[in-house]
Amino acid sequence: MTHILVVEDTEDNRRILRDLLTHAGFTLTEAGDGERGVALALSEKPDLILMDMQLPIVDGYDAARRIKADPAMAKTPIVAVTSYALSGDEEKARAAGCDAYVAKPFSPRQLLATVKELLARETPAGPAKGIDRG
Amino acid sequence: MRTRLRGGLFGKYVGTFVGFAVFVLLVNGVLEMAFTYRETTAAVVKAESEKAEAAAARIAQQIAEIERQIAWTTRASAGVEQRRNDYMLLLQQVPAIDELMQIDGNGKELLRVSRFTVEAIAGTDYAQDPRFLQALARQVWIGPVYFRNEVDPYISIAMAHSGQYAGVTVAEVDLRFLRDLVAPFAIGDQGYAYVLGAKGRLLAGSDLLKAPRGSDLGGLPQVVEVTADVADQPAGDRSALAAFGRDLGDRSVLAAAVAVPRTDWLVFVEQPLAEAFKPFYVLLLRIGGLILLCIALAVLAGVLLARRMVVPIRALAAGVGKFGAGEFGHRIEVRTGDEIEALADEFNRMAAQLDQSYARLEQTVEERTRQLAERGRQLQIANEHKSQFFANMSHELRTPLNAVLGYAELLVDGLYGEMPQKAVDVLERVQANGRHLLGLINDVLDLSKIEAGQLALVLDAYSMRGVVEQVVASTESLARAKGLALTTQIADDLPIGHGDERRLTQVFLNIVGNAIKFTERGSVDIRVGASSDAFEVAVRDTGPGIAPEDRQRIFDEFQQVDNSNTRQKGGTGLGLAIARRLVEMHGGVIRLESEVGIGSAFTIVLPVRATGPGAPGAAGVAS
Numbered sequence: 001m002t003h004i005l006v007v008e009d010t011e012d013n014r015r016i017l018r019d020l021l022t023h024a025g026f027t028l029t030e031a032g033d034g035e036r037g038v039a040l041a042l043s044e045k046p047d048l049i050l051m052d053m054q055l056p057i058v059d060g061y062d063a064a065r066r067i068k069a070d071p072a073m074a075k076t077p078i079v080a081v082t083s084y085a086l087s088g089d090e091e092k093a094r095a096a097g098c099d100a101y102v103a104k105p106f107s108p109r110q111l112l113a114t115v116k117e118l119l120a121r122e123t124p125a126g127p128a129k130g131i132d133r134g
Numbered sequence: 135m136r137t138r139l140r141g142g143l144f145g146k147y148v149g150t151f152v153g154f155a156v157f158v159l160l161v162n163g164v165l166e167m168a169f170t171y172r173e174t175t176a177a178v179v180k181a182e183s184e185k186a187e188a189a190a191a192r193i194a195q196q197i198a199e200i201e202r203q204i205a206w207t208t209r210a211s212a213g214v215e216q217r218r219n220d221y222m223l224l225l226q227q228v229p230a231i232d233e234l235m236q237i238d239g240n241g242k243e244l245l246r247v248s249r250f251t252v253e254a255i256a257g258t259d260y261a262q263d264p265r266f267l268q269a270l271a272r273q274v275w276i277g278p279v280y281f282r283n284e285v286d287p288y289i290s291i292a293m294a295h296s297g298q299y300a301g302v303t304v305a306e307v308d309l310r311f312l313r314d315l316v317a318p319f320a321i322g323d324q325g326y327a328y329v330l331g332a333k334g335r336l337l338a339g340s341d342l343l344k345a346p347r348g349s350d351l352g353g354l355p356q357v358v359e360v361t362a363d364v365a366d367q368p369a370g371d372r373s374a375l376a377a378f379g380r381d382l383g384d385r386s387v388l389a390a391a392v393a394v395p396r397t398d399w400l401v402f403v404e405q406p407l408a409e410a411f412k413p414f415y416v417l418l419l420r421i422g423g424l425i426l427l428c429i430a431l432a433v434l435a436g437v438l439l440a441r442r443m444v445v446p447i448r449a450l451a452a453g454v455g456k457f458g459a460g461e462f463g464h465r466i467e468v469r470t471g472d473e474i475e476a477l478a479d480e481f482n483r484m485a486a487q488l489d490q491s492y493a494r495l496e497q498t499v500e501e502r503t504r505q506l507a508e509r510g511r512q513l514q515i516a517n518e519h520k521s522q523f524f525a526n527m528s529h530e531l532r533t534p535l536n537a538v539l540g541y542a543e544l545l546v547d548g549l550y551g552e553m554p555q556k557a558v559d560v561l562e563r564v565q566a567n568g569r570h571l572l573g574l575i576n577d578v579l580d581l582s583k584i585e586a587g588q589l590a591l592v593l594d595a596y597s598m599r600g601v602v603e604q605v606v607a608s609t610e611s612l613a614r615a616k617g618l619a620l621t622t623q624i625a626d627d628l629p630i631g632h633g634d635e636r637r638l639t640q641v642f643l644n645i646v647g648n649a650i651k652f653t654e655r656g657s658v659d660i661r662v663g664a665s666s667d668a669f670e671v672a673v674r675d676t677g678p679g680i681a682p683e684d685r686q687r688i689f690d691e692f693q694q695v696d697n698s699n700t701r702q703k704g705g706t707g708l709g710l711a712i713a714r715r716l717v718e719m720h721g722g723v724i725r726l727e728s729e730v731g732i733g734s735a736f737t738i739v740l741p742v743r744a745t746g747p748g749a750p751g752a753a754g755v756a757s
Contacts, residue, residue, distance in 0.1 A: 012540075016541060105539045108547070
């Protein structure tokens with residue numbers, strides 16, 4: 001089963017993502033702040049990470065940089081989710097190592113589409129861990 | 135900025151001095167010259183007259199003497215031999231007598247004794263000769279002058295004999311002795327004296343006359359004048375007559391003449407004016423020299439005085455000029471010890487006061503500027519706080535809104551179980567209102583960022599065609615839903631633009647979106663062209679149009695033509711304000727032409743290369 005890490009400090013947003021993604025058949029790990037998000041990413045080695053940029057303790061940009069610094073995680077897609085839908089945010093997120101960018105408020109349907117697309121792109125490159133587990 | 139003066143004080147002073155001095159000197163000189171001229175003339179005439187009278191007297195005396203000598207030979211009665219001896223003696227004693235002749239009572243020549251010729255009794259009859267007749271009639275007769283050899287003047291003196299032997303003795307007198315008589319009476323170095331006989335013939339003259347005896351001087355102007363005056367003189371009046379005339383060398387002369395008694399001769403004493411008026415000419419020179427000297431002195435005095443007056447005044451003028459130019463530190467240096475110095479001191483005091491006032495003023499201005507800068511800084515900080523607040527607030531607003539929209543979509547998608555159609559409809563309304571709220575929040579955030587100067591353009595190359603096509607793609611479904619024709623006309627050879635593509639898309643999306651939103655029927659037409667350095671995008675609609683009084687206002691924040699309309703049409707009222715600011719930040723302008731009932735046309739003129747973020751409001755909206 002494909003494993004996704006959600007790093008998000010707002011409970012409602014976490015719940016929406018959880019409901020959306022589990023309904024779509026993914027397994028989920030959740031973190032409420034950047035530091036825990038980095039730790040879970042490095043220990044659990046998820047197939048994809050949804051990362052809010054405004055996070056307590058360590059912000060999303062820093063967390064993304066740290067995760068991508070680990071060679072084992074360098075290829076794992078990170079989707080930046082931010083409510084600062086302004087010019088410059090997307091560039092900043094990509095510079096931090098994020099692979100995709102979704103502005104809040106996001107449409108769950110669109111987010112799911114983005115996630116699926118990224119995973120599909122990823123599958124030929126490496127072994128489908130999710131399938132192993134699922 | 136100095137006035138060009140017509141005449142300086144300097145020239146005026148010097149001119150006044152010189153003019154005054156020259157005037158006084160001229161008047162004095164002219165008067166003195168006039169008097170001196172008269173006096174000199176009178177003195178010369180007097181001297182000449184005295185000489186002429188003396189000379190005339192000498193001549194008369196000499197002739198009288200000769201008469202007396204002749205008379206001696208006529209007194210005693212004597213025979214011919216005795217008389218011959220007497221005549222011989224007379225010739226010896228009186229060198230002027232050249233010849234003596236005795237005529238008897240019948241007019242017959244008895245005896246002739248000559249200094250030059252051997253005497254011979256010719257027995258010539260002189261009975262009718264004037265010498266015989268006049269002598270008998272008058273006792274003594276002096277005949278008219280006659281010339282021998284054309285140049286030697288002679289006169290005959292005929293004297294009747296006394297006693298029993300009637301007869302006449304005639305003496306021929308050589309008048310050459312006259313020269314020695316008149317010559318001493320010449321005056322000065324160049325003056326001369328001469329004697330004229332009848333008709334102006336020269337009898338004798340001093341050497342300087344430079345004329346041979348017998349010359350006819352009757353034509354000289356002084357001779358003409360004196361001759362006429364003598365004729366007018368009453369009988370017995372022998373006073374001297376004066377006349378200006380010219381000498382044989384054509385020099386001007388002043389002459390005095392006196393008639394010689396018992397003759398028709400005139401004695402002239404003349405002097406060239408050059409000599410006679412020498413004292414006058416010397417005076418003339420002296421006066422001229424004096425005038426020149428005085429002019430020089432007057433000029434000098436004028437210059438000195440003018441210096442004293444003008445130099446300080448110029449220093450004043452220059453100093454005041456410097457004050458005028460703002461050099462209040464300058465001090466006028468005038469040490470004349472008079473009113474000018476006092477004036478200069480006043481000016482200096484004034485400058486010092488101005489200096490102080492300016493210093494105070496500058497200090498005040500500086501202080502106010504500092505206060506203003508401080509106020510500006512505080513305002514800036516407050517503004518930054520405001521926009522930070524807006525940014526934070528929009529984040530805070532968006533987070534719950536995100537959840538609302540997310541849950542609504544999950545509900546609509548049936549994630550939490552099948553929903554009745556009625557509930558789905560309501561959920562869709564929740565979503566629509568949520569998105570509207572989101573648009574408001576985004577606009578407020580954008581505007582506050584722009585106003586705080588925190589919105590930076592991301593400048594990069596872009597395709598204007600791409601931007602417009604994207605805008606059309608986003609809006610054509612809306613146009614189609616309203617039954618409007620959305621047409622585009624894009625020039626082929628558009629240059630590559632340089633600017634913030636996302637923001638420009640936002641601008642055109644707003645303008646085109648508005649056009650579609652406010653137009654009920656007809657069309658929305660987009661035309662894109664370019665000049666050498668600017669794009670021109672015109673968005674023309676067939677909407678209701680905008681009244682002239684609203685055309686400027688709609689670009690202001692939270693302004694729509696009609697608030698009820700706003701609610702009807704949706705939108706924040708911030709879109710055009712943001713669009714205008716964004717275009718201005720690119721160095722462009724938005725122009726609006728509109729006619730109520732016909733439609734509106736927004737024209738965006740945008741530099742191909744954005745000129746960078748301009749200050750808000752620097753560019754304008756032209757209606």
